[in-house]
Amino acid sequence: MKSLNFFSSLRRETRQFAVIGLGRFGRAVCGTLHKLGYEVLGTDIDEALVAQVLAEKLASSAIELDSTKPNALKEAGIFEFDTVIIAIGNYLEESIITTLNVKEGGVKYVVSKASSNVHGKLLQRVGADLVVFPEYQV
Template identity: 65%
Template sequence: MRTVNFLNLIRQDKRQFAVIGLGRFGRAVCETFHKNGYDVLGIDQDEKLVAEALADRVVGNAITLDSTDDNALREAGVFEFETVIVAIGNYLKESIITCLNLKEGGVKSVVAKVSSDIHEKILQRLGVDLIVFPEQEAGQDLAYRLTKPAIVDRFRLDCENSIVELLAPEEFWDKTLAELQLRKNYGVSVLAIGSEEKFKINPSPQEKISEGMILVLIGLNDNIHRLV
């Protein structure tokens, strides 16, 4: 439930984020926040990376700071942010100390990139709210794309459950949702149906599936894989 609670928390009209670490991953996070209208503060101890982030306008503001120094974090106002992303996963010691500083400083939601299973376990013990393993997740996504081409997109809820956009199998064409009985036959629920241009949310059981249609499903990964 920690992931669900965290996602609910950051979706409550909060427009300010701090990202510590402006390498490739941290910069991508900053750029995505910034493009979507969120106020994001970029932080790194490398002055060059800070200058590049400001020059390229991927952040609202950026500062040079050693995040292992809790006094520096406090003076910069980082503890006032409700959500801070620690994107320095390749530096184990710095990542651990930074996360500890943030949790002890009262930051409500701490997100951290990790580079190993040990790193993940340590941050879990520190109470980090959301842990991401980009290299592992990228590898898993690539494998799914190559072996499950019918899955257009996928959002992992946890290690067992996902929401997926699935290209309707041929055996579903010209059948209604009532006829397919996906929950009974496959153990998945339909959230929406449609195309890339437009979707119908909570579709009627009488909606008919046609060639090229996309189904948005939620369920156990094992059940979803039975459809592809």
Template identity: 75%
Template sequence: MSDNNNPSSNTAQQKLKNFFSLDLSSLKFLNSLRKSSRQFAVIGLGRFGRAVSETLYNMGYDVLGADVDEKLVAQALTDKIATNAIRLDCTEANALKEAGIFELDTVIIAIGNYLEESIITTLNVKEAGVKYIVAKASSETHGKLLKKVGADLVVYPEHDAGCELAYTLTKPGILDRFELDPDNSIVEVCIPPEFDGKTLAEVKLRSQYGLNVLAVGNDDKFIINPPPQYVLTQGLSMVVIGSNKDINRL
């Protein structure tokens, strides 16, 4: 079962980075999630579930980890990647209830490579009334089934990682990408040497490339919706939106 707008604020930067990696249809769900969620359950402590649990725990959230594999549960406790970790069969609704999982704000079902267990667990959690459900999918069909049985957000970590690697290897100037559809994307790109010292108005991204600039900055500071007179500097990056064809020309 185990598997794997304050322009100068870091908050604005983080929201922008989150926007790259998530489906637009999930933004409403995520906005409500950020307002209220403080307790999480992670079911499946393989590579993906372990990473999610450890990150949440290190951020200060209460995390209950669960897996049918006793070794993975013991490892989670030893490595202190969760507030608590227990062994259970997640396909059994009574076991989930007794563990207190139904009482938590958010349940992350990280068992994407086991379709039947993944779908049954999602259904059990949904029927119990858990407020927010995130599920890992191993295929598009799997993801559709998870949506149908109640997942609020479906993630495809292997697919996303593969796409990111391909773009990194072939388009080194592109730092991050979010595909709106097969033809259009939002990307974070390195500011090319040809743009150094020029204003946004001078480089004419909209008229010459058909692209709109959403933000300019670096890891420490992003300026959202920069004005036309903003001077570009090599070494910084800019976030643009447009067609893939125009982005590749840039």
């Protein structure tokens, strides 16, 4: 999947990843990282998507949570990850709030999916270290 070119920019020393958002892009990221031998925690607000990732063994673990709630992220241990990939693209407010929450929680490296140039600029302004545009990178 050519849209996953951002893997080459991920920090080599990272062994654990959290992926927030388990739509098509998030599932592809989870599956690729998991196949490469990394420990991957997948999260989504939709219980059915969490169950699907677990059933397909695309991640080491997966949990349902609302990533716009800092306490939910903290309780899930998201702030302990060095790298978090935010794969929420079509819900701009949730994507931006989640990026902000994760950066304010102390995550060192945040990759955020954007669905437009304006969305990408907003993600950069709230602290995303890398913004990817998978719909345009095919």
